[in-house]
Amino acid sequence: MKTVDLNEVTGRVADLCGKANCLLGEDVIAALEKARRAEQSPTGRKILDQILENARLARDKNAPLCQDTGFAVFFVELGTEVRLQGEGTLEEAINRGVARGYKENFLRKSIVRDPLNRVNTGDNTPAVVHLTQVPGDRLSLTFAPKGGGSENMSRLAMLKPADGLEGVKRFVIETVQIAGANPCPPIIVGLGIGATFEKCAWLAKKALLRPLGSRHPVAFYADLEEELLDLVNRTGVGPQGLGGTTTALGVLIETHPCHIASLPVALNMQCHSARHLTAVF
Amino acid sequence: MSQIISLTPPLSDKTVLELRAGDQVNISGVIYTARDAAHKRLVELIGKGEPLPFEVRGAIIYYVGPTPARPGEVIGSAGPTTSYRMDPYAPKLLALGLKGMIGKGNRGKEVLEALQREKAVYFTAVGGAGALISEWITSSEVIAYEDLGAEAIRRIEVKDFQVVVANDAHGGDLFKEGIERYRSL
Numbered sequence: 001m002k003t004v005d006l007n008e009v010t011g012r013v014a015d016l017c018g019k020a021n022c023l024l025g026e027d028v029i030a031a032l033e034k035a036r037r038a039e040q041s042p043t044g045r046k047i048l049d050q051i052l053e054n055a056r057l058a059r060d061k062n063a064p065l066c067q068d069t070g071f072a073v074f075f076v077e078l079g080t081e082v083r084l085q086g087e088g089t090l091e092e093a094i095n096r097g098v099a100r101g102y103k104e105n106f107l108r109k110s111i112v113r114d115p116l117n118r119v120n121t122g123d124n125t126p127a128v129v130h131l132t133q134v135p136g137d138r139l140s141l142t143f144a145p146k147g148g149g150s151e152n153m154s155r156l157a158m159l160k161p162a163d164g165l166e167g168v169k170r171f172v173i174e175t176v177q178i179a180g181a182n183p184c185p186p187i188i189v190g191l192g193i194g195a196t197f198e199k200c201a202w203l204a205k206k207a208l209l210r211p212l213g214s215r216h217p218v219a220f221y222a223d224l225e226e227e228l229l230d231l232v233n234r235t236g237v238g239p240q241g242l243g244g245t246t247t248a249l250g251v252l253i254e255t256h257p258c259h260i261a262s263l264p265v266a267l268n269m270q271c272h273s274a275r276h277l278t279a280v281f
Numbered sequence: 282m283s284q285i286i287s288l289t290p291p292l293s294d295k296t297v298l299e300l301r302a303g304d305q306v307n308i309s310g311v312i313y314t315a316r317d318a319a320h321k322r323l324v325e326l327i328g329k330g331e332p333l334p335f336e337v338r339g340a341i342i343y344y345v346g347p348t349p350a351r352p353g354e355v356i357g358s359a360g361p362t363t364s365y366r367m368d369p370y371a372p373k374l375l376a377l378g379l380k381g382m383i384g385k386g387n388r389g390k391e392v393l394e395a396l397q398r399e400k401a402v403y404f405t406a407v408g409g410a411g412a413l414i415s416e417w418i419t420s421s422e423v424i425a426y427e428d429l430g431a432e433a434i435r436r437i438e439v440k441d442f443q444v445v446v447a448n449d450a451h452g453g454d455l456f457k458e459g460i461e462r463y464r465s466l
Binding site (some may be wrong): 051061238 | 303306318346348349351357358359360362363365385386387405407408409410411412414415416422429430431436443445446447455456458460461462463464465466
């Protein structure tokens with residue numbers, strides 16, 4: 001049995017908020033550099049240069065990559081042999097960390113208390129916490145701040161089973177075309193296929209945590225990811241939607257069993273500022 | 282790729298009419314920041330016939346909600362936010378003489394029509410380049426709606442703020458033209 005103090009969780013969360021918002025992952029930088037070499041549009045190449053320069057500046061100056069420092073989303077894996085010690089729940093400890101991390105690191109507070117009355121909570125809480133229990137004595141917290149611009153362009157469809165693979169492909173292309181310039185392309189496509197209405201959206205978001213350039217463990221889906229990436233890049237949307245051959249840096253799929261009557265598919269749109277960082281206890 | 286055009290607001294009709302979708306522009310001088318909540322209040326003022334907190338005629342509004350400035354810095358990260366959310370408000374400001382908007386993403390039909398009618402232009406900056414764009418901002422002062430925090434209206438001075446003309450006053454649309462050029466589906 002491992003004991004984890006919730007005060008320590010709060011401290012590590014505050015630290016994650018600061019770091020993740022200023023540091024673009026090596027996988028994203030490598031994908032952007034590859035895209036820069038291949039991009040056919042001169043305007044597109046200039047934009048990709050600015051995005052790469054922005055990542056260097058953010059890292060060197062410890063400045064947020066984007067002014068939208070996001071909704072604080074956490075994927076938590078709690079080991080069966082972990083005992084939490086301290087005041088309140090794990091979620092409360094995380095929220096205390098978010099409040100501290102966003103204040104101490106001068107990050108933008110982008111959350112309103114009520115969706116219709118819209119008064120800012122002032123500390124970027126509450127976070128969205130997805131908790132999964134796993135075997136072992138490990139607690140891992142992955143922080144993935146999510147910007148509003150790309151989140152707004154996400155979509156979910158309850159397809160008919162008869163729509164099949166072609167239906168999924170059409171849904172992806174259509175969603176990318178509707179989104180156009182809005183989600184800050186080059187994008188990363190997080191695609192959930194299967195499960196129920198709400199879990200399908202969760203799958204799409206979880207898919208975005210897999211490193212760019214990694215292959216899906218199932219050959220069929222690995223091939224589908226490649227095919228979809230090619231199709232998405234042939235939409236011509238390009239960097240910032242001004243036209244070009246780089247619309248997406250990757251397509252990442254997560255699947256789950258589903259009902260005999262259903263084929264849910266969800267696309268969680270991720271901008272190029274694809275930030276996430278994990279702390280392990 | 283044409284040469285880079287330098288502009289300083291206030292912009293005249295003549296200057297605006299010379300701009301074409303795809304032109305690369307460096308903006309220097311004073312511009313104003315406003316996004317969702319500030320636009321709502323500006324349009325409420327217009328509805329009541331009250332004066333706005335800054336001179337709109339000839340002005341450029343930048344759609345941005347920056348991160349808080351750290352000690353010793355002018356402003357935090359300050360990249361453009363998605364523009365279509367300001368579409369319900371923009372035509373009313375354009376009717377008062379607003380000449381330019383800087384944001385990211387596509388605009389709706391009403392805004393595109395207003396650009397032609399009122400002789401104005403929509404610029405796009407690189408979304409997600411907040412750390413880079415903050416380097417082009419040399420001063421920042423909140424002039425209205427401080428209670429809105431990141432959404433307050435700021436008077437900012439910029440030096441060579443790199444933007445591209447996305448939609449011009451003649452109906453030119455870089456998003457449409459650019460995507461058509463590179464589409465191979």
